[in-house]
Amino acid sequence: MSISSFIFFSLPFENFTVLSAFGVMSNVRKSTRIIMKAEIYLAQCVESALKQAYDTEAKVVIEKPRQEAWGDFATTVALGLAKSLRTAPRVIADKIVENIKDEAHLLDKITVDGPGFINFTLSKSHWQSSVREIIGAGEKHGNDTWGNGKKINIEFVSANPTGPLNVVSARAAATGDVLVELLNKVGFAAEREYYINDAGRQIRLLGASVAARYLTLCGKNTAVPDEGYQGEYVIGLAEQLKAEHGEEFVELDDLERNARLSKLALEKMVALHKKVMEEYRVNYHTWFYESSLRKKDVHFKIVDELKSKNLTYEKDGALWFKSSEFGDAKDRVLVTKEGEPTYFMVDIAYHQDKFERGFETLYDLWGPDHHGYIDRVSAAMQALGYAKEKFNVRIIQQVNMLRDGELVKMSKRAGNIIEMNEVVQEVGIDAARFFFVMRKLDSPLDFDIDLAKKRSDENPVYYVQYAHARIVNVIQFANENGLELSLDADLSLLEANEEIALIRKLNEFPTVIGACARLMEVHHLPAYLMEVAAAFHSFYHNNRVVTDDRKLSEARMMLLEATRCVLLNGLKILRISAPDRM
RNA sequence: GCCCCUAUAGCUCAGUCGGAUAGAGCAGUGGUUUCCUAAACCAUGUGCCCCAGGUUCAAUUCCUGGUAGGGGCACCA
Numbered sequence: 159m160s161i162s163s164f165i166f167f168s169l170p171f172e173n174f175t176v177l178s179a180f181g182v183m184s185n186v187r188k189s190t191r192i193i194m195k196a197e198i199y200l201a202q203c204v205e206s207a208l209k210q211a212y213d214t215e216a217k218v219v220i221e222k223p224r225q226e227a228w229g230d231f232a233t234t235v236a237l238g239l240a241k242s243l244r245t246a247p248r249v250i251a252d253k254i255v256e257n258i259k260d261e262a263h264l265l266d267k268i269t270v271d272g273p274g275f276i277n278f279t280l281s282k283s284h285w286q287s288s289v290r291e292i293i294g295a296g297e298k299h300g301n302d303t304w305g306n307g308k309k310i311n312i313e314f315v316s317a318n319p320t321g322p323l324n325v326v327s328a329r330a331a332a333t334g335d336v337l338v339e340l341l342n343k344v345g346f347a348a349e350r351e352y353y354i355n356d357a358g359r360q361i362r363l364l365g366a367s368v369a370a371r372y373l374t375l376c377g378k379n380t381a382v383p384d385e386g387y388q389g390e391y392v393i394g395l396a397e398q399l400k401a402e403h404g405e406e407f408v409e410l411d412d413l414e415r416n417a418r419l420s421k422l423a424l425e426k427m428v429a430l431h432k433k434v435m436e437e438y439r440v441n442y443h444t445w446f447y448e449s450s451l452r453k454k455d456v457h458f459k460i461v462d463e464l465k466s467k468n469l470t471y472e473k474d475g476a477l478w479f480k481s482s483e484f485g486d487a488k489d490r491v492l493v494t495k496e497g498e499p500t501y502f503m504v505d506i507a508y509h510q511d512k513f514e515r516g517f518e519t520l521y522d523l524w525g526p527d528h529h530g531y532i533d534r535v536s537a538a539m540q541a542l543g544y545a546k547e548k549f550n551v552r553i554i555q556q557v558n559m560l561r562d563g564e565l566v567k568m569s570k571r572a573g574n575i576i577e578m579n580e581v582v583q584e585v586g587i588d589a590a591r592f593f594f595v596m597r598k599l600d601s602p603l604d605f606d607i608d609l610a611k612k613r614s615d616e617n618p619v620y621y622v623q624y625a626h627a628r629i630v631n632v633i634q635f636a637n638e639n640g641l642e643l644s645l646d647a648d649l650s651l652l653e654a655n656e657e658i659a660l661i662r663k664l665n666e667f668p669t670v671i672g673a674c675a676r677l678m679e680v681h682h683l684p685a686y687l688m689e690v691a692a693a694f695h696s697f698y699h700n701n702r703v704v705t706d707d708r709k710l711s712e713a714r715m716m717l718l719e720a721t722r723c724v725l726l727n728g729l730k731i732l733r734i735s736a737p738d739r740m
Numbered sequence: 741g742c743c744c745c746u747a748u749a750g751c752u753c754a755g756u757c758g759g760a761u762a763g764a765g766c767a768g769u770g771g772u773u774u775c776c777u778a779a780a781c782c783a784u785g786u787g788c789c790c791c792a793g794g795u796u797c798a799a800u801u802c803c804u805g806g807u808a809g810g811g812g813c814a815c816c817a
Contacts, residue, residue, distance in 0.1 A: 234759055272760040476815050494815040501817050526811050529744045600745060615779055624779050635776045699781040
């Protein structure tokens with residue numbers, strides 16, 4: 159992550175609310191400044207210096223140097239221009255530096271190092287004053303507007319209501335939930351959506367399976383169909399339905415009984431899924447029922463549209479879509495020879511429906527077993543006239559559960575899958591959510607159940623939460639000793655190495671949020687929060703907050719409050735609690 | 741056979757648009773508390789960045805080809 163920091167201009171800024179555990183900040187004055195990242199300012203400085211020196215334009219990227227000693231920010235622009243300008247990179251770098259006009263007086267030092275890096279060191283006072291601005295921004299710290307209000311739909315989990323949710327859903331749920339939060343933080347209008355496949359063949363199979371178990375319970379031994387659901391939970395469903403409805407379905411003919419039981423079982427499963435998601439703190443904007451599309455025959459209208467574009471044909475009694483004309487490996491069936499619409503066919507209608515509801519871009523989060531399905535949906539969307547980049551899929555790799563250091567073997571057939579709810583209940587919601595967003599989406603995630611349950615320093619969740627609790631405790635202690643948080647504190651007293659290091663870290667928050675949103679990745683945020691916690695703990699250990707030196711204490715209280723703001727903001731995005739005491 | 745993902749320290753993993761001496765946590769070792777929470781801090785070692793080519797002033801990063809591991813290739817979802 160590159161460091162980000164702020165420059166303050168005297169422009170009007172909207173009102174804000176201040177986060178505080180104790181309400182001591184209620185008298186805070188309103189900010190009248192707009193926040194701008196230091197990187198953007200530096201990039202502009204370098205760009206105009208470049209124009210001045212060489213009459214050249216180039217995209218200037220400001221990054222964080224590998225070594226802290228080299229400075230706060232750096233750019234390699236001189237290295238990149240060496241060829242086109244036919245000049246040694248160091249010469250270019252020197253000339254750029256000569257032409258830099260630091261109008262905001264932000265810079266303490268600019269050096270040219272190595273083969274031609276330009277390193278910038280910001281003044282201490284800039285870092286110090288950022289503490290006040292972070293507190294002032296409150297929960298808006300890290301917000302941006304580049305999403306421009308664009309409507310984005312993020313569909314995730316969408317597990318079949320034919321069985322309990324497994325651990326992969328827990329990863330997808332945490333990921334999708336946090337992604338939406340991140341996107342909205344940078345100005346998008348992103349929404350969470352869950353698609354419920356409550357129609358079609360699989361649901362009929364569920365009905366038949368429940369019916370078999372139900373009849374068996376009623377004394378009429380019946381086998382579960384070969385392709386049906388064999389899991390224990392089906393017996394549970396049958397038991398519940400028998401308890402609620404007695405034997406009223408026994409005398410019905412098979413078709414009728416299956417249909418009735420299928421409907422009732424489905425309602426129970428969907429209710430269960432909704433409950434698990436709610437307890438996991440995922441609040442979907444939309445629970446979309448496949449049956450609502452089928453009722454309106456929307457999927458047949460899609461077929462008509464594809465037909466009219468001459469993109470379908472009949473073969474072997476089935477109706478095919480020419481998906482290979484849009485990059486799919488082969489054509490796909492829309493209507494089977496039995497005359498049944500495929501899942502795919504309804505799915506096309508579903509995705510188009512999202513567009514018709516006003517979403518400009520769609521993101522689906524799928525498991526690795528669905529990657530082969532991407533091309534055909536993409537093909538369908540293109541066939542219907544939507545640009546390729548409007549439909550996106552992010553594959554979330556698998557989850558391996560580890561217990562006692564051993565991989566827990568899971569098999570659907572053997573019925574020993576680990577349910578999402580079990581894991582969440584066992585390790586706690588905070589730990590589960592944190593662990594499930596810790597890894598890059600492309601990587602399989604090893605979930606160490608024992609580690610997630612540990613209440614010790616090895617567990618990263620507690621490390622971050624402990625930092626927050628510690629801060630709350632110290633501020634409380636300070637209050638008891640007659641110290642109040644005051645925005646007028648003299649921040650120039652924050653000079654210790656640990657203090658500056660912590661402040662610099664706090665200023666990276668907006669950059670981390672931006673990177674997550676831009677890359678559609680969540681794992682940078684928990685990693686960053688661990689860094690903030692580390693910087694804070696280090697500061698805390700080496701510096702007392704509550705001292706005889708009242709001015710210094712007040713300055714340090716400000717630093718603590720700013721740190722608390724960042725931790726709270728970060729945890730809030732992850733929807734993990736920020737405890738006041740541990 | 742075809743497609744997707746992965747390969748970096750003993751272990752689990754970061755590493756942004758290719759840049760300066762490749763990082764963190766855990767484990768190991770040694771230390772820190774008359775003091776606001778020790779669920780904490782400090783010190784300490786380790787790397788054919790899977791292999792071979794290519795592009796480039798510069799490759800862990802991009803391209804090609806391998807090797808190994810995981811997943812997927814239905815008129816299921």
